[in-house]
Amino acid sequence: MTEIAVVATFVAKPGNEDKLKEALQGIVAPTLKEPGALQYDLHRDIKEPRRFVFFERWLSEAALAQHNQTPHIQALGKTLPDLIEHGEISVVAKL
């Protein structure tokens, strides 16, 4: 199995920062319980407070795919469009 990483960036619509922060923080605990989750760190940009960045490490691409099907990620997927003006998810491999 080859480890995979994800950098996911979300920028809140003006005024939605607190709601977005709460929604993103809400998925950290259940995600860290997933067997393939090696690292799942949520950050906030120190210069742009509407910008949140996840850095994630997964045991395999299959573990990441399973993560994307979990109830907490499916639920987030439904609420995010109202909260964000920009979202970008990059799947990356460590060199």
Add this chain to the structure above:
Amino acid sequence: MTEIAVVATFVAKPGNEDKLKEALQGIVAPTLKEPGALQYDLHRDIKEPRRFVFFERWLSEAALAQHNQTPHIQALGKTLPDLIEHGEISVVAKL
């Protein structure tokens, strides 16, 4: 001291991927020798091979500032403009 993190993204100009990869890989070893470097992972986007992403964790903002003054980072700063079409460095705080 409060830990700080950095997500740094560099996109190579077409044809410069190998040179950029080599230049970025070249700073990993000397950086990991720096006392404040907690994590310094270089990745390549699995869908966009011209795109490279560092995920970094630093002991403090001071350690990061010191890193930016090191010879290997100063040297990289001189070569990057010729190699990349886009670069973005976000300093972020873990929530």
